[in-house]
Amino acid sequence: MMYIGIDLGTTNSAITSFDGKTTRVWKSPEQNDVTPSAIYIAKRGGMFCGKKAYDNAPLNPDNATLLFKRLMGTSTKLKLGDIEMTPEECSAEVLRTLFGYLPEEVRNDEKTGTVITVPAAFNQMQKDATKQAAFSAGIKKVALIQEPVAAIMSIAKQQNINGVFLVYDFGGGTFDVSIAERVGSKINLLTNDGISFCGGRDFDTLLFDNVVLPWLHENFNLPENFRIKDKYAKLIRVAIWATEQAKIELSAQESAVVRLDESAIHCMDEDNNEIYLEVPVTRSQYNSLIEPKIDETIVKTRQVIENVGLKPEDINCIVFVGGPTQYKFMRDKVSHELGIAANNDVNPMTAVSEGAAIYAESVDFEKTKGGQKNEKGIVKASAYGLEFRYNARTSADKAKIAVVFQNANKLEFEFKCMETGWMSGKWNLQVILSFPLIYQTWEKIILTFNVQMKMVLI
Numbered sequence: 001m002m003y004i005g006i007d008l009g010t011t012n013s014a015i016t017s018f019d020g021k022t023t024r025v026w027k028s029p030e031q032n033d034v035t036p037s038a039i040y041i042a043k044r045g046g047m048f049c050g051k052k053a054y055d056n057a058p059l060n061p062d063n064a065t066l067l068f069k070r071l072m073g074t075s076t077k078l079k080l081g082d083i084e085m086t087p088e089e090c091s092a093e094v095l096r097t098l099f100g101y102l103p104e105e106v107r108n109d110e111k112t113g114t115v116i117t118v119p120a121a122f123n124q125m126q127k128d129a130t131k132q133a134a135f136s137a138g139i140k141k142v143a144l145i146q147e148p149v150a151a152i153m154s155i156a157k158q159q160n161i162n163g164v165f166l167v168y169d170f171g172g173g174t175f176d177v178s179i180a181e182r183v184g185s186k187i188n189l190l191t192n193d194g195i196s197f198c199g200g201r202d203f204d205t206l207l208f209d210n211v212v213l214p215w216l217h218e219n220f221n222l223p224e225n226f227r228i229k230d231k232y233a234k235l236i237r238v239a240i241w242a243t244e245q246a247k248i249e250l251s252a253q254e255s256a257v258v259r260l261d262e263s264a265i266h267c268m269d270e271d272n273n274e275i276y277l278e279v280p281v282t283r284s285q286y287n288s289l290i291e292p293k294i295d296e297t298i299v300k301t302r303q304v305i306e307n308v309g310l311k312p313e314d315i316n317c318i319v320f321v322g323g324p325t326q327y328k329f330m331r332d333k334v335s336h337e338l339g340i341a342a343n344n345d346v347n348p349m350t351a352v353s354e355g356a357a358i359y360a361e362s363v364d365f366e367k368t369k370g371g372q373k374n375e376k377g378i379v380k381a382s383a384y385g386l387e388f389r390y391n392a393r394t395s396a397d398k399a400k401i402a403v404v405f406q407n408a409n410k411l412e413f414e415f416k417c418m419e420t421g422w423m424s425g426k427w428n429l430q431v432i433l434s435f436p437l438i439y440q441t442w443e444k445i446i447l448t449f450n451v452q453m454k455m456v457l458i
Contacts, residue, residue, distance in 0.1 A: 002106045004114040005150070005356025006098055008091060008130065010069040011172025011200070012323065013037050014350050015098040017106070018357035023157070025350045026101040033350050034323075037094050040064040041081040049097040058237035065090060067173060072133075073126035088129045088136070095137035113141040113365040115356040120146045120178055120192035141365040145356055148178035149187050151319050151346070153355030156182060158345040163316035164190075165343075166305070168334060170297065171322040173199040177301045179308055179315070185362070191308045195300055198293060200244075200324040206289045207281065208243045212258050215279045220269040235267045239277060246281055251327050255282045287329050294330055298337045305338075317343040321351055 003018040012034035016025050028035045030051050040053035041063045048056070057064035063081045071078075071087040078085050095116070099107060106112055118130055127144055134142040145153075148167035155165065162183050169176040176194035180187055216222060216239075226232045242260045249256035258279040267275045305312065318340050320331055325348045335342040346354070379388040387404040412426045 001111050002102075002109065003357050003360035004099075004102070004106075004112060005353045005358070005360055006095065006114060006116045007147070007150070007350070007353035007356065008069065008094065008116055008118075008133075009034075009037055009171065009352075010067055010174065011037060012349070013094050013098055014353040015101055016350060016353040016357040017102065018354075018361055020361060023354045023357055025347075025354065026098075028101070033347070035094070035098060036066075037069060037091075038064060038066045039068075039080065039085070039090055039093055041083065043081070047093065049093050055241075058241040059234070061237060070173070073123065073129040088133045091130065091133035092136040095134055095139060099137060099139055107138075110140070113143070113360050113363055114139050115143045115145050115150075115360040115363060117147045117150045117352050117356050118144050119176065120148055120189060121176070121194070122146075143360070143363045143365065145359050146178075146189060147321070147352050148176070148180055148192065148319075149189055150352045150355035150359060151321050152180050152182055152187050153358045154346045154351040155317075155319055155343060155355075156187075157354070157358050161316070164310065164314055165317060165319055166301070166315050166338075166340060167319045167321060168297070168301065168325065169194075169321040170324045170330070171199050172201055172324075173197065175199060175297050175300070177297070177304050179304065179310065191304055193300065193304045193307075195296060198296060200247075200322070202293055203286075203290050203324060204240055204244045204247060206293070207247055207258075207286060208240050210289055211281050211285060212239055212243055212277070212279050216275070216277075220273060220275055221271045222269055232267060235265055235275060238265055242277055246279075247286065250281070250283050250286050253283075255280060257281070283329075290330070291333070294333055295337075298334060301334075301338060312339040315340050317341045319343050319346065319351065320348045322348055 005016045007014045014034045016023050025033050035050045036054035038053040040048045040056045065078045065080055068087040068090040116134055118127055131142055151167050152165050164181050167178040174196055175198040178192040179190045227236055242258050246256040246258040258277050260277040262274040262276045265275050269275055331342055389402040414426050416423045
């Protein structure tokens with residue numbers, strides 16, 4: 001059985017599967033771990049979702065829509081060319097696209113369960129709209145989980161430790177900070193806060209305003225207020241898009257170039273010269289521009305820690321989520337200023353979808369309102385005064401089984417895995433009495449031993 005986790009993001013989305021042992025991120029046709037949450041209607045008809053939609057949005061903004069997740073749960077209509085769509089319908093297209101990455105046998109399997117992540121701040125209407133979008137996309141068994149909780153589920157898979165975790169979620173448009181505590185298989189969200197309109201897009205704007213815009217004025221004859229003139233609207237859109245591409249390059253190298261040739265811009269300056277972009281930018285320039293924004297998030301994070309009555313030393317580590325947090329300068333500064341170690345075991349772009357997939361394994365999708373499966377399993381043989389207790393859900397190669405019996409009659413029993421056909425061989429009750437006893441009551445004896453296994457014990 002396959003369990004599916006989907007991070008339905010404001011800017012990018014991702015899908016991961018979990019088979020009970022390992023997670024797998026399903027890549028887009030472009031072989032990327034994430035898919036832009038963007039929709040584009042071509043002028044000659046046809047709907048596109050993902051990277052093609054995102055790349056075409058600056059060229060034909062009237063035929064594209066982005067950031068619709070912010071409007072989930074509302075009746076807002078989004079116009080794309082000649083059609084109108086609700087945020088719920090747009091989200092359904094993204095979910096349908098992501099679900100399409102899975103093998104057909106997984107998509108069509110009635111047992112496949114899917115968990116979709118939502119922001120911690122989502123209200124019930126927004127959650128209901130998310131579920132309805134999933135049903136519209138043809139996803140049948142659906143449950144929801146809060147994004148910061150999913151991120152910590154991903155950490156729990158890598159490191160099986162209890163403690164308090166800080167989730168620093170810096171996305172394309174917003175910043176969210178959450179603190180959650182993990183105790184065993186339970187994760188409790190202690191607090192959540194954030195800053196609206198503080199994200200990767202603000203970094204793009206800073207780079208455009210302070211580096212690209214001065215270069216354009218220096219190399220072309222443009223009005224001072226050309227940004228608000230219709231004649232230059234396309235220039236602004238494609239230039240900001242190119243700025244983002246250069247910003248991404250700075251994550252891997254010391255310098256980059258904001259580059260677009262004349263054929264991509266199709267715009268003349270006031271002297272009828274064709275406009276192009278060839279703007280060099282360095283990592284040091286970029287760092288100095290974004291540092292004040294990072295400082296804002298650090299101040300907010302300190303407030304959140306104090307408000308919940310904790311100190312930095314009470315927190316195990318920072319879990320970074322969101323594309324911009326892949327940037328080393330940002331991660332190092334946040335970790336250093338807060339005095340909390342950074343966790344580098346998970347991918348900031350896919351941690352949320354991976355955690356959702358792991359959580360999906362624990363959900364009882366047969367229940368009307370979902371809910372988690374029972375942690376413990378019990379098999380009784382009342383006629384013999386015999387009972388077996390075991391962990392009903394485990395990805396380990398061995399399972400600890402408790403045998404409870406009221407007499408020491410000569411009995412034999414055998415364990416069998418229904419999915420693989422593996423069998424333990426027969427066990428003699430009188431023989432296993434030689435195993436160390438866990439505890440003894442007046443009428444019962446309980447002992448435990450390990451059984452080698454591959455799947456869930458039946």
